[in-house]
Amino acid sequence: MEDLNKYPHPFVTVDLFIFSIINDKLSVCLSKRETPPFKDVYSLIGTFIHEDESAEGAICRLLEEKLGVTNDLVLNQLQTFTSLHRDPRGRVISISYYTIVSNPDLIKPSWAEWFNIEETSIGLKFIGKNTFLEDNLGFDHAKIINAGVKQLQEKVENSYNTFSFQFLKDKNAFTAFDLQTVINAVFLGKKNELLNRGNFKKYILNRYEELKYIEKYDKEVKNTKGRPKDVYRIIER
Amino acid sequence: MEDLNKYPHPFVTVDLFIFSIINDKLSVCLSKRETPPFKDVYSLIGTFIHEDESAEGAICRLLEEKLGVTNDLVLNQLQTFTSLHRDPRGRVISISYYTIVSNPDLIKPSWAEWFNIEETSIGLKFIGKNTFLEDNLGFDHAKIINAGVKQLQEKVENSYNTFSFQFLKDKNAFTAFDLQTVINAVFLGKKNELLNRGNFKKYILNRYEELKYIEKYDKEVKNTKGRPKDVYRIIER
DNA sequence: CCAAAAGTGTTGCTATTACACCCATGG
DNA sequence: CCATGGGTGTAATAGCAACACTTTTGG
Numbered sequence: 017m018e019d020l021n022k023y024p025h026p027f028v029t030v031d032l033f034i035f036s037i038i039n040d041k042l043s044v045c046l047s048k049r050e051t052p053p054f055k056d057v058y059s060l061i062g063t064f065i066h067e068d069e070s071a072e073g074a075i076c077r078l079l080e081e082k083l084g085v086t087n088d089l090v091l092n093q094l095q096t097f098t099s100l101h102r103d104p105r106g107r108v109i110s111i112s113y114y115t116i117v118s119n120p121d122l123i124k125p126s127w128a129e130w131f132n133i134e135e136t137s138i139g140l141k142f143i144g145k146n147t148f149l150e151d152n153l154g155f156d157h158a159k160i161i162n163a164g165v166k167q168l169q170e171k172v173e174n175s176y177n178t179f180s181f182q183f184l185k186d187k188n189a190f191t192a193f194d195l196q197t198v199i200n201a202v203f204l205g206k207k208n209e210l211l212n213r214g215n216f217k218k219y220i221l222n223r224y225e226e227l228k229y230i231e232k233y234d235k236e237v238k239n240t241k242g243r244p245k246d247v248y249r250i251i252e253r
Numbered sequence: 254m255e256d257l258n259k260y261p262h263p264f265v266t267v268d269l270f271i272f273s274i275i276n277d278k279l280s281v282c283l284s285k286r287e288t289p290p291f292k293d294v295y296s297l298i299g300t301f302i303h304e305d306e307s308a309e310g311a312i313c314r315l316l317e318e319k320l321g322v323t324n325d326l327v328l329n330q331l332q333t334f335t336s337l338h339r340d341p342r343g344r345v346i347s348i349s350y351y352t353i354v355s356n357p358d359l360i361k362p363s364w365a366e367w368f369n370i371e372e373t374s375i376g377l378k379f380i381g382k383n384t385f386l387e388d389n390l391g392f393d394h395a396k397i398i399n400a401g402v403k404q405l406q407e408k409v410e411n412s413y414n415t416f417s418f419q420f421l422k423d424k425n426a427f428t429a430f431d432l433q434t435v436i437n438a439v440f441l442g443k444k445n446e447l448l449n450r451g452n453f454k455k456y457i458l459n460r461y462e463e464l465k466y467i468e469k470y471d472k473e474v475k476n477t478k479g480r481p482k483d484v485y486r487i488i489e490r
Numbered sequence: 491c492c493a494a495a496a497g498t499g500t501t502g503c504t505a506t507t508a509c510a511c512c513c514a515t516g517g
Numbered sequence: 518c519c520a521t522g523g524g525t526g527t528a529a530t531a532g533c534a535a536c537a538c539t540t541t542t543g544g
Contacts, residue, residue, distance in 0.1 A: 026302060027262045028346060065263060067344055071335035096333045096348050098308035107304055109265060111333050111346075192523085215507070217524065235514095242522030243514040429496085452534065454497065472541095479495025480541040497540070505532080512525070517518105 026098075026107040030074045031062035031157070033112070033164055036120040037183050041132040042201045044142065044161060045123055046153070053104045054154030058147070060161070061128065062110065071111045084124045089115045090182065092171075094164050102156045110155075114164045116182040133165065135204045140165065165204075172202045178229055181250055189234075191245040192217040221248065263335075263344040267311045268299035268394070270349070270401055273357040274420050278369040279405075279438045281379065281398060282360055283390070290341045291391030295384070297398070298365065299347065308348050321361045326352045327419065329408075331401050339393045347392075351401045353419040370402065372441045377402065402441075409439045415466055418487055428473060428482040429454040458485065 034045040046058045061082070065074045072091055079085040094112040102108065117123065120130055131142035131149065140162060142149040151158055171179045183198040184190045196216050211220075224230045230248040238244050271282040283295045298319065302311045309328055316322040331349040339345065354360065357367055368379035368386065377399060379386040388395055408416045420435040421427045433453050448457075461467045467485040475481050 025262050025264045026304070028265060065335070065346075067263065068337070070337055071333065071346070093332060095330060096308065098302070098348070100305070100307055109302075109308070109348075111335070212508075213522090214509080214524070214526095218526090219506075238515080240522085241516050241520070243524070245523065449535075450495090451497075451499095451536080455499090456533070475542080477495080478493070478543050480497070482496065491544105493543090495540100495542085497538105499536105499538070501535085501537095503532105503534080505530100507530075508528090510525105510527080513523085515521085515523100517520090 026109050028065045029062045029108055029110045030065060030071050030078070031060040031110045031112045031160065032075055032078060033060050033114045033161060034123065035114060035116045035164075035168060035183075036118070036130070037198060037201045038120050038130055038132060040197050040201055041134075042165070042204060043120065043130045043132050045120070045128050045130055046142070046144075046149075047125075047128050049154060050127065057152065057154040058129075058142075058149055059154035060112070060157045065111075071113070075113050075115075082125070083128065085117075085122055087117075087122065089117065091115050092167075094160070094167060097156060097160060099156070110160075112160050112164070114168070118183055118185050118187075133204060135206070169202055172199060176223065176227070178250075181229075184250075188249040189247050190249075191247055192221045193245060195221070217246075221246070224248075263346050265302045266299045266345055266347045267302060267308050267315070268297040268347045268349045268397065269312055269315060270297050270351045270398060271360065272351060272353045272401075272405060272420075273355070273367070274435060274438045275357050275367055275369065277434055277438055278371075279402070279441060280357065280367045280369050282357070282365050282367055283379070283381075283386075284362075284365050286391060287364065294389065294391040295366075295379075295386055296391035297349070297394045302348075308350070312350050312352075319362070320365065322354075322359055324354075324359065326354065328352050329404075331397070331404060334393060334397060336393070347397075349397050349401070351405065355420055355422050355424075370441060372443070406439055409436060413460065413464070415487075418466075421487075425486040426471075426484050427486075428484055429458045430482060432458070454483075458483075461485075 036043050036045070045061070047061050048058050049055055061078060063074055063078050063082070065071060069077065071093070075091055079089065091113050092115065094114055096109060096111045098109045100107070102110070129144050129147070131144045131147075134141050134143060139150075153161070171177070180195065180198050180202065181187065183202075184194060196211070196213070221230070225232065225248070228251055230250055232246050232248055234247050235244045273280050273282070282298070284298050285295050286292055298315060300311055300315050300319070302308060306314065308330070312328055316326065328350050329352065331351055333346060333348045335346045337344070339347070366381050366384070368381045368384075371378050371380060376387070390398070408414070417432065417435050417439065418424065420439075421431060433448070433450070458467070462469065462485070465488055468488055469483050469485055471484045472481045473484050
């Protein structure tokens with residue numbers, strides 16, 4: 017059999033971005049690089065793929081060992097980036113993944129920071145606690161995040177799926193309002209006008225209920241004025 | 254700066270599949286492998302990525318040098334496959350791409366063969382001139398083609414785009430019938446009942462015309478009975 | 491002038507939108 | 518009992534599917 021070693025082989029990394037919703041805004045978790053290249057610059061969280069693991073395996077290792085996340089998360093492969101000079105260290109290709117956490121506090125390390133995503137006329141900008149990012153991300157990661165946000169929106173667009181449920185903080189007690197907040201966040205506020213409250217409840221939530229994706233099970237314990245919201249929980253399959 | 258060579262690095266290939274429509278059926282171009290592993294077994298056409306080229310660059314090299322295709326084709330990245338034992342030679346990951354050619358005769362080499370794609374109750378089967386393939390493809394390529402067909406259908410599903418135009422044999426002279434044949438082929442015949450002739454012409458073709466994707470420019474030169482078809486051409490952007 | 495094949499019109503159904511109205515709660 | 522906020526009903530509209538009807542050709 018042919019000897020593979022006669023072929024030059026590029027290095028392969030996985031890069032992950034984690035989405036969540038913070039203060040009703042779509043947010044992404046980035047890290048400040050502690051080593052060159054791009055020392056002190058923010059970028060996606062990544063690692064080289066080891067010989068004995070798949071790309072998903074590398075992402076899981078990243079989540080467990082570096083980020084301390086042991087929950088089972090749904091991993092979505094986004095795209096593989098291969099342009100020649102994307103990494104100054106040499107020939108490195110990157111397989112990018114994204115995932116969703118409902119609770120941003122799941123990510124413990126201090127070097128991992130959350131950034132709200134906002135849309136400007138020229139593109140996305142990322143607003144951290146003390147930092148403000150626009151195009152100043154390491155590698156080609158600004159481009160990757162743009163592609164990721166777009167794909168996330170496409171996945172949620174198709175209303176009659178359960179993809180957006182991943183953002184819900186409590187899968188056993190949420191309301192139409194909660195889910196609509198998620199969807200508004202994913203679309204960076206732009207869908208606010210598109211679907212009014214009444215129709216959302218009637219056509220989206222009631223439809224999910226008919227399809228047995230969710231079930232009503234109790235009224236909200238509330239302490240504000242007004243009629244209490246219907247409370248749902250997800251029906252596990 | 255960190256020395257990359259301390260990391261083990263997997264090998265990286267690109268694998269391409271070319272779609273076309275032959276005898277009104279969606280077809281895919283595969284090759285019989287001339288060397289191990291999987292000698293004499295059919296598989297996608299692939300190559301290792303060189304040090305000095307991107308994945309798209311490797312696909313272009315494949316098309317030009319191996320397949321003799323110099324046309325500018327639209328390349329679509331499908332997915333990257335990384336499971337550990339997908340290649341018996343060792344740790345090899347594959348970035349898969351697909352493209353569309355309107356004329357299958359563009360692919361000249363004798364080792365590249367076209368297979369009609371049909372759907373059975375258990376999955377896809379591939380029917381060549383003398384060969385019949387079902388699960389007996391090399392590597393994990395049966396899985397890759399399944400994913401590719403699915404993505405192709407999703408792209409075409411969204412009716413108001415121009416993706417399906419890539420299959421048209423003559424972009425300067427086609428009819429509603431031609432385009433409907435393309436779409437029926439992409440859906441492996443299953444959409445035959447869904448859209449009748451009259452509605453397709455009215456709602457799809459006339460809409461494309463309004464959107465200035467296509468324009469009517471002549472009647473068909475015909476030698477059969479019946480009213481001549483409207484003939485369109487694509488408006489280039 | 492008739493059959494064939496394709497374009498166009500008509501009808502009804504369904505999904506969506508806008509918006510009004512009704513209901514449950516706290517103060 | 519009223520303001521608040523959420524649930525539900527209603528009317529208008531847009532899009533689509535089914536199918537009938539009309540137009541244009543060849544023989």
